[in-house]
Amino acid sequence: MNPGKILLVEDNPDDVTLTMRALKSHNITNDVVVAQDGVQALDYLFGKQGRSPADDLPAVVLLDLKLPKLNGMEVLQRIRSEERTKLLPVVILTSSDEERDVIDGYSLGANSYVRKPVDFVEFTKAAQQLGLYWLLMNRAPPSPRGP
Amino acid sequence: MAIRDWPIKRKLTAILLLISGLVLLLTSAAFVTYEVVTFRQTIRSQLATRSRILAANSTAALAFANEADAREILGALKYDPHMVAAALYDRNGRILATYPAAPSADLIPAAPQPDGYRFEGGRLVGFTPVAQGENQRLGTLYIASDTKAVSDALRLSGVIAIVVLAIAMLAAYALAAALQGRISAPILALAETATAASTRQDYSLRAPKFGEDELGALTDSFNQMLGRIEEQKQELQQHATRLEQRVAERTKELERRALELQAANSELDAFAYSVSHDLRAPLRSIDGFSQVLLEDYAAQLDQAGRDSLQRVRAASQRMATLIDDLLKLARVTRTEMRTERVDLSGMAREIVLDIQRTSPDRQVEFAIAPGLEAQGDSRLLRVVLDNLLRNGWKYTGKQPQPRVEFTAVDENGDRVFVVKDNGAGFDMKYADKLFGVFQRLHSSAEFEGTGVGLATVRRIINRHGGRIWAEGIVDQGATFYFTL
Known part of the structure; x- marks a missing residue:
């Protein structure tokens, strides 16, 4: 088992860079896999066009909401509806502070909802805490048996 | 049913029958009374005539006190079945002969009574002088007749009166039944129209008119009233229709505005959502990469450079706060x-x-x-x-x-x-x-x-x-x- 990968679903390259930097600068050495839209994220989790998924499931998915093609809510819905991924920890990491999004996110089974702070110092703190918590402290659900 | 609740037809018939019955009854009573009185007078004068004839025939017998002759003369009375008794008294009031030959005591008075004819104890009795010439009184003739003829006549006229009464009442009933319609028909028609108009609320109905009398005038007034109600109802309906139209128009207008408002609201929603999402992302980049510069290139920057970057960061954070506050303000208006x-x-x-x-x-x-x-x-x-x-x-x-x-x-x-x-x-x-x-x-x-x-x-x-x-x-x- 490959311990603790992070799947970062984020379309904004700036945010990708900053998130990576925040995670790396705090000695979180785990691999970060980036999906730039919802379709890529699902391809990574479920395999593309009949091919089996490349890797084991990640330890956590950091999911942006506003994404091209499939938005974050749709991705979350799909993750929760599949036997293989229904227990996968998903953290919504977004700019939105809308109550509607918070309620929808939790209703669809998100494990956490974090708003990205504009202040990069704050942002770095948040990313670090997320990484530490979900990779090191959190006990992940047992890996599902392969198909 | 109380009389006041009777239908008008029956009331009218009853009134007509009552009046004609009363009139007929009075007429019949008068008729019967007249018949009886006339008949009594007739039989009294008949008795008087017969008495005078008999008295004239009895003069000889009485003058010679011939009892046998006298009895024979009186015996002729047997041909009249109504004759009950008769007697001849002589000048001194003694009885010379009687009819029938041996009468019971109460039939014949012992002595003659004053002359004249009168009804007495259910009989008609008469005392007639028997005289020769003008003033030579020889005795008195007494004759008693029963009144059966009178009662027969009374019965006959009674029966006639009853039959006439019955026929007249039947005729009166038939006539009343036929003629009461003249009065009751317009009233009934009026009542029927009024009932129909009020139960069906159909004010286009009109009561038929039967003539120019007071009922005709009443029918006219009633029809006019219906006409006015109909007009007012139509007016009211027009008003209601117009009102409904206006309400419908307003409702449509309101619905249109509500839709517009809804559209505007959802636009505002989308706008706010995109502001909260998209406007903050560049700020994060500005702040984030400024910080990257400060962290990674601090050595290449002098104090003024570092200060500038700090100002960039402060400005972007301030703008983020502004955006958040504006969104809060928008949310205050939008939330229920x-x-x-x-x-x-x-x-x-x-x-x-x-x-x-x-x-x-x-x-x-x-x-x-x-x-x-x-x-x-x-x-x-x-x-x-x-x-x-x-x-x-x-x-x-x-x-x-x-x-x-x-x-x-x-x-x-x-x-x-x-x-x-x-x-x-x-x-x-x-x-x-x-x-x-x-x-x-x-x-x-x-x-x-x-x-x-x-x-x-x-x-x-x-x-x-x-x-x-x-x-x-x-x-x-x-x-x-x-x-x-």
């Missing part, structure tokens, strides 16, 4: 209100605790009156109190003995809530600018702020149907009043 009883005192105490927890370095005296309550949306009212109390806290920052009060007064029956501080205050010249968006009376260097808070507060108060106003004196403090 849930009205309930709100404990404002308790809410104020919670806010104060929060302020004191996040800024333990400042000592501000808060005086919150107990038991302040209001009807409103608790989440929105929390925003109001939070803004006003934090303002009080903020603007007393340069005051050696800072104090913020939350109380209420009753003014003209309205509850007015008061938040008062002894802070920087403001010039009343600018009081009207206080509640405008991005309007600030102090520089950011003096007191931080975006100028959105009081605009948000006023919007919430307005949504509650209340008012807010402020009084201030520079460097002595500000007082905010609001009603809900």
Whole structure:
């Protein structure tokens, strides 16, 4: 088992860079896999066009909401509806502070909802805490048996 | 059924029968009485005539006191079955002969009575003088007849009267039945029309008219009345139709506006959503990469360069706050209100605790009156109190003995809530600018702020149907009043 990968679903390259930097600068050495839209994220989790998924499931998915093609809510819905991924920890990491999004996110089974702070110092703190918590402290659900 | 509840037809027939019956009865009684009286007179004169004839025939027998002759003469009376008895008295009142030959004692009086003919004890009796010549009285003839003929006549005329009465009543009934229609038919038609009109509410009905009498006039008036009701009903219906049309038009208009409003609202929603999402992302990049520069290239930058980058960061963070505040203001307008009883005192105490927890370095005296309550949306009212109390806290920052009060007064029956501080205050010249968006009376260097808070507060108060106003004196403090 490959311990603790992070799947970062984020379309904004700036945010990708900053998130990576925040995670790396705090000695979180785990691999970060980036999906730039919802379709890529699902391809990574479920395999593309009949091919089996490349890797084991990640330890956590950091999911942006506003994404091209499939938005974050749709991705979350799909993750929760599949036997293989229904227990996968998903953290919504977004700019939105809308109550509607918070309620929808939790209703669809998100494990956490974090708003990205504009202040990069704050942002770095948040990313670090997320990484530490979900990779090191959190006990992940047992890996599902392969198909 | 009581007589007054009888149908008119029956009443009319009954009246006609009663009148004709009474008239016929009186006529018949008169007829019978006349018959009887006439008949009695007739048989009395008949008896008188017969008596005189018999008396004339009896003169010889009486003159010679010839009993046998006298008896023979009287015996001729047997041919008249009504003759009951007869007697001849001589000049001295003694009986010479009787009929029948041996009569029972009560039939013949012992002595003659005064001359004349009279009904007596169910019989007609007569005493006739028997005389020779003018003045030579020889005796008296007595004849008694029964009155059977009278009673026969009475019975006959009675029967005739009853038969006539019966036939006349039948005829009267037939006539009444035929003729009462002349009066009852228009009334019945009128009644029928009235009933139909009122039960079916059909005012186009008209009662048929039978003539130009009073019932005709009544029918005319009734029909006119129906006509007027019909007209008024039509008018009313037209009004109702017009009203319905107008209501429908207005409803359509309202629905259209509601749709427009809905469209505008969802546009605003989408706008706010995209602002909250998309406007913040570049700010994060600006701030983030400025920080990257500061961290990774600090050595290549002089103090002025580093300072510039710090300013870039501060500006982007300030803009993020502005965006957040604006979104809050928009949300205040968009969120649905849930009205309930709100404990404002308790809410104020919670806010104060929060302020004191996040800024333990400042000592501000808060005086919150107990038991302040209001009807409103608790989440929105929390925003109001939070803004006003934090303002009080903020603007007393340069005051050696800072104090913020939350109380209420009753003014003209309205509850007015008061938040008062002894802070920087403001010039009343600018009081009207206080509640405008991005309007600030102090520089950011003096007191931080975006100028959105009081605009948000006023919007919430307005949504509650209340008012807010402020009084201030520079460097002595500000007082905010609001009603809900």
